[in-house]
């Protein structure tokens with residue numbers, strides 16, 4: 531039986547437990563609905579909540595790293611995931627890695643013992659008609675619910691695969707080598723940065739690409755790719771020239787340094803409004819991360835590239851959040867339903883938990899009749915929020931899942947020296963977050 535005022539949270543993964551915890555800590559009665567062990571996705575094996583389906587690492591703990599900063603902000607807001615991760619930590623240098631089973635057991639215990647959280651085992655097959663729900667069913671949302679969301683939101687707004695190309699930071703691109711131009715001068719004439727390759731450079735690049743190792747497929751993934759999102763190494767394996775006649779074709783481009791058309795070209799497209807990040811167009815890939823860094827740094831102009839995001843092709847259910855969600859993460863036209871976690875287009879354990887925490891925190895404040903002000907864009911939680919709102923991307927650019935990275939933060943003032951940029955962004959984030967937390971009335975000791 532549903533209690534009056536009860537809020538249902540669907541999905542007991544990293545995002546769902548954070549939503550439930552924040553709401554319950556804020557005084558709400560919460561029903562946390564999880565389908566395991568009744569049903570489970572092909573990646574979930576354990577019966578516990580907050581299962582880490584692959585690696586046991588929550589990545590860097592260093593606050594000078596964007597994900598380290600994000601965890602620090604989460605801890606300040608009372609994250610149950612961070613608390614349990616710290617309790618079950620195993621040695622991993624400056625990363626926060628956990629004993630996977632102990633971590634999930636600690637979260638499960640905390641949730642089960644919370645006096646205002648009731649647990650229910652059930653697979654939700656459709657969005658509710660009116661009761662308040664937060665849906666956090668993740669990248670492998672059960673098929674019936676995913677179908678229902680797609681039907682209610684429009685199938686062109688829901689995605690089941692993720693084919694993403696690497697993104698490099700703008701200030702790590704060698705501007706003495708790359709040149710700005712669009713093919714045949716279309717658009718504004720200089721919409722892309724172009725990395726020119728001579729014949730020898732192209733041949734060595736193809737050799738390395740073909741020799742590089744790919745990430746293994748999960749047993750529930752098929753190596754079946756859609757045209758237009760074929761991994762770059764799969765295209766290259768089709769014939770040494772296939773990239774030069776496709777993604778890397780040089781037609782319509784003249785290198786101003788030589789006055790000639792290069793043998794091949796890698797185009798970089800500006801990714802964010804501030805021009806801090808650039809996407810390697812058509813370079814979606816399943817190469818292992820170290821191999822991506824090695825092979826893509828062979829591209830002229832990218833020898834010192836800093837990768838803000840590495841490429842990937844994997845199963846991932848997510849929605850076009852900027853189009854479908856309002857500023858409180860409510861589903862437009864179904865405002866009693868909010869969405870949280872990876873389903874909204876954040877990527878990664880920490881980001882999914884962080885997004886869940888933020889949705890739960892802001893919802894709890896709303897229910898308490900307090901002012902609802904998201905963390906400012908200069909903070910890590912704020913940057914993640916801005917990403918989901920679609921405020922960081924250029925107009926007409928498709929919405930793509932993102933890990934937290936410095937390219938999502940506003941640029942520091944121009945007078946900051948290049949080698950001090952990261953530190954300046956981290957210092958500013960800490961200061962701005964502290965001011966926001968004080969305005970929220972958060973105890974500075976927490």
Ligand SMILES: Cc1cc2nc3c(=O)[nH]c(=O)nc-3n(C[C@H](O)[C@H](O)[C@H](O)COP(=O)(O)OP(=O)(O)OC[C@H]3O[C@@H](n4cnc5c(N)ncnc54)[C@H](O)[C@@H]3O)c2cc1C
Pocket residue numbers: 540541542543544545546563564565566570571573574580581582583584585586652653654655666667668669670671672675748845870871872873877878879880882883
């Ligand atoms: C195979 C795979 C490997 C990954 N590896 C990593 C990694 O190594 N590192 C990393 O940082 N990120 C990784 N990710 C990405 C991702 O961040 C995690 O999947 C993360 O757990 C997402 O958090 P979430 O809470 O949004 O979803 P989940 O943690 O998946 O939680 C969703 C929960 O909802 C439940 N559920 C689903 N549908 C229903 C329904 N209809 N009714 C009731 N319950 C339902 C599920 O059983 C699950 O418990 C991986 C993703 C996948 C798919």
